[in-house]
Amino acid sequence: MFYKLKDAVRLYGHYLSINVRSAMQYKTSFFLTALGQFLVSFNVFLGIYFMFRRFSGIQGFTYSEVLLCFSVVLLEFSLAEMFARGFDLFPSMVRTGSFDQVLVRPRNEILQVLGSKFELTRIGRMLQAVVMFAYGVSHSSVDWNFAKIMTVIFMLIGGCAVFSGLFLIYAALCFFTLEGLEFMNVLTDGAREYGKYPLSVYGKKMLLVTTFLIPYALVQYYPLLYILDKDSRPFLIFVPLLAVWFLVPSYALWRFGVRHYQSSGS
């Protein structure tokens, strides 16, 4: 088991290195695109900034609190994107039949799909998320202590799992339809976009859905309450880790999709 994992990590590293070497063939283009990616995501930040120039708070959350919330979610998303956004190109892999080539190799399909294309220019967005995160943390009026730091780390782990699970679901759905995938954007990009505000802003029902169905609230709202001293119950520190379970149904759907692909051959 351990050996297998080590071997998989090694192969992943090999894929990464071959992707880097490919990207470096077009250095200028690579850096310009990465720069573009870096600049893009400031849009959302500017939106928040200008709204708070006009308003002093949203449902009891101040500007610096919203900023912390936004920057943590952004980093969760970017981390997941680095690892799992290879699924972005999955529709074209299915359409052109390159997924067949994945299936004729004796390795885990997910590993191969992720490895086949790293969108390395996303490093620009990643950097932007890191900058935002540093800004958000330093601007927050939070008294940081060990428990709160751990809470943030757990949020990043759990959030990365939730978003990765969603990317996996997106890819799994490609086996059934290549057209109707746009609504998945609500769950991925939409969650990043609207996750900038604490989920309670969207009402009780939304909080319920994001607690039990797609566990965004576990990696955003509840731990945030703990960090901002709005709720001091210590179990909230570990709530984000529960969200990792989301990977189980996501993976099951993927397996189901692969089996469907093998019987329909589409």
Next chain:
Amino acid sequence: MITMEHVCKSYKIAKRNAGFGEAFKALFHREYEVIHALSDVSFTIHDGEMVGYIGPNGAGKSSTIKILSGILTPDSGTVTVDGRIPYKDRMRHVKEIGVVFGQRSQLWWDVPVIDSFELLRDIYAIPKETYHNNLEELTELLNLKELLRSPVRQLSLGQRMRCEIAASLLHSPKILFLDEPTIGLDAVSKIAVREFIQKQNEVHKTTVILTTHDMQDIEALSKRIILIGKGRILLDGTLEDIKRGDAGIDETVAELYRAYDIE
């Protein structure tokens, strides 16, 4: 040994008609069509055989290759390859086969060929010594020495195909599937590829299944031919069984297609 017995496979596809009105209608109502890609296909291929699998486009060639390589599950019938059921035991199965899809590349476009080979070494977990020996032999036979260090995008189609074939043999598979390996190649490369395939089959006893539209491939390579049309096996025999008199093989095959009413 490869056996297929009474294998059937059909697909359902959406019909699309041309025109503005039709496109609008299709918004609300869509018609489907069932295509029988394979109906009751049976054959046996022994170890070390070289078989040419021919037929017009859409006859069922690639469905067969997909089933044999474990990518596709048939609707009914039984398939075994060396005792394995390819689509049930895919991971174990694909270790023992090599596949070249002529129209697609398994090489990385922007990096030297050798980098792709090394990645494949890790993917198949090929032992060091085996990898070295195979690489040396393939380099020699396919004349790759000059090519290994150049990025794939700089290679000609013929050079690329030689590399593709080498890539699919690095892990010493017992069975090799070649899907139109000579498509679009110049005369020199075609001959080089054919000679290599022949040698691979003779020396390593690799079972080769080859689909092609190029009848010269068939003449040069395979003693046995399976002709498929509209999902059925029409003929399973030797080149001599097909040939009639002095007519060239292209004419003979075209004649056969007409006789069976397939295009």
Next chain:
Amino acid sequence: MKKYLSFFRLSFTMGLQYRAAALAGIVTQFAWGFLEILVFQAFYEAEPEMFPMTMSATASYVWMQQAFLALFATWMMENDIFDTIASGNISYSLCRPIRIYHMWFSQSTATRVSRAVLRCFPILIVAAFLPKNYRMAKPASAGHFGLFVITLILGLLVTVAFSMLVYVLTFFTISPQGVRIVFTSMVEFFAGAIIPLPFFPANWQRVLELLPFASMQNVALRIYSGSMTVTEMQKAVALQIVWLVALTAFGNLLCRLAEKKVTIQGG
């Protein structure tokens, strides 16, 4: 003219084929619209006096924006066009007796219209019957509605004329993707797609309203929701026309330069 109409027809028909995509798009835009309104409402509840538009006008703005997203979203570009440029297939088009600029212009207009036609009605109908706070209101008057339709079309044309610049610029750059990303995100922000222009601070707003980006979705959506005075409307429509003429003239010029570059350097 006829040949460009048939380009329009062809692209329009292609756009109609994607039924599942349209359905998914409708669901997506509903969700976005809802979340957007919920955010505005949360701000409104806290400090209604700071709100630059009425809540009902804001809701109408959001729904109209979602319904006609395909007309104005600059990130929805024709990948076909980028591909033709990148692959060099552009040479084929240069061999035909057509102006590339006009061909692409009609093609992208048609794609946008076909997408919007498929998506707007379900969104508009449902949005009209939602509970009061979320509801899309009726237009302020028949005159407003007429002007809304006109400015909607003008806004679409300005958006396409601007996208044309991005397509043509890819001839001259080594990083089409980078250009595209930067341009589209800038446009989104300045056009009022992230937050409507009235929500910007007053001095920002004055400048932003003069830029071509304000001539895209901003005018039509605000006229519909009745949050513009008569003089403001006159000025806005005049600006739309000025920008449309300027952008198409500039795009045409650039396109000719690009064609020359392709024929001389071979792509």
